[in-house]
Amino acid sequence: MKEKQIKLNKTELKEFLDTKVIQYNNPNFIESDPIQIPHTFSKKEDIEISAFLTATIAWGNRKSIINNAKRLMQLMDNSPFDFVLNHEETDLDNLSSFVHRTFNGNDCIQFIKSLKHIYLKHHGLEPVFAKHADKDSLQVSISKFKSIFFEMEHLQRTEKHVSDPLKNSAAKRINMFLRWMVRNDNTGVDFGIWKSISPNQLSCPLDVHSGNVARKLGLLKRKQNDGKALIELDTNLRKLDKNDPVKYDFALFGLGVFEGF
Known part of the structure; x- marks a missing residue:
């Protein structure tokens, strides 16, 4: 069954993801992470x-x-x-x-x-x-x-x-x-x-979790988690924060791994 995409406008999406970055980008994250x-x-x-x-x-x-x-x-x-x-x-x-x-x-x-x-x-x-x-x-x-x-x-x-x-x-x-x-x-x-x-040169670590969440949020259309998908995801994350796009890795990963989003 195909995952249903969640429709948020750019402002809503940014607010949602920024909240999740704050939730996961903190020292508690270190305890269970490599x-x-x-x-x-x-x-x-x-x-x-x-x-x-x-x-x-x-x-x-x-x-x-x-x-x-x-x-x-x-x-x-x-x-x-x-x-x-x-x-x-x-x-x-x-x-x-x-x-x-x-x-x-x-x-x-x-x-x-x-x-x-x-x-x-x-x-x-x-x-x-x-x-x-x-x-x-x-x-x-x-x-x-x-x-x-x-x-x-x-x-x-x-x-x-x-x-x-x-x-x-x-x-x-x-x-x-x-x-x-x-x-x-x-x-x-x-x-x-x-x-x-500089952080604005970084790319998101794209894996099965972040990829699935990104697709559900409309940040990624490409099916495979490959180099072309990464360019698409990077482009969309830079629209949300051009200076630190990869902070959203915490949101995508956290939603996927800890919340089964």
């Missing part, structure tokens, strides 16, 4: 590496995402930046047992090597994304990041764990990671530690 993992760190590089690795495995059951991300941090001695930069080959052996769904120990080891390459050769994660950013989009940046992440010798199978928006992927997990790093929401959820990228 964003809690980077919140255990205070150093910029520890935050961004733990956030990137957590976002990478952020699909499936949220409890299992959080548990596996915690385990991964423990395998890195709870010092992700130091581990990435200074690991020995024998340290990497400890990661070989790690698995989250199709992301296995070999993928994990490859990610650590690629991250080391990013920090040593490209000055870190933030400069790579900032360097290739468009005025109002980071989708080219994400694609460029993927090619830099895998420019060293690597396992072919691991490439599937970094999405490419230029190949029509919604790149949900990287867009979520970028939201965490760039948005400064003054409520202590998103970090806002990347100053060279």
Whole structure:
């Protein structure tokens, strides 16, 4: 049976979603969300590496995402930046047992090597994304990041764990990671530690929950949750708030996951 679309005019829709943003964009959100993992760190590089690795495995059951991300941090001695930069080959052996769904120990080891390459050769994660950013989009940046992440010798199978928006992927997990790093929401959820990228360049992390809610509210017509759908959703969210369109991720996600909207 087809979901019935809810008809609201632009003003009503904005008021409704703004209320839901306030409801969910607050510290209580952290308790049940994978964003809690980077919140255990205070150093910029520890935050961004733990956030990137957590976002990478952020699909499936949220409890299992959080548990596996915690385990991964423990395998890195709870010092992700130091581990990435200074690991020995024998340290990497400890990661070989790690698995989250199709992301296995070999993928994990490859990610650590690629991250080391990013920090040593490209000055870190933030400069790579900032360097290739468009005025109002980071989708080219994400694609460029993927090619830099895998420019060293690597396992072919691991490439599937970094999405490419230029190949029509919604790149949900990287867009979520970028939201965490760039948005400064003054409520202590998103970090806002990347100053060279603006919140108006972000895209909504589009998944099954946010997609279904967006369709019901008339923000999205396209059936698939792909790159084209993301452009449509971004365009409509920017009409509601051009400076911080991705704050509505909290509303769409909260309505979908917590309210079964």
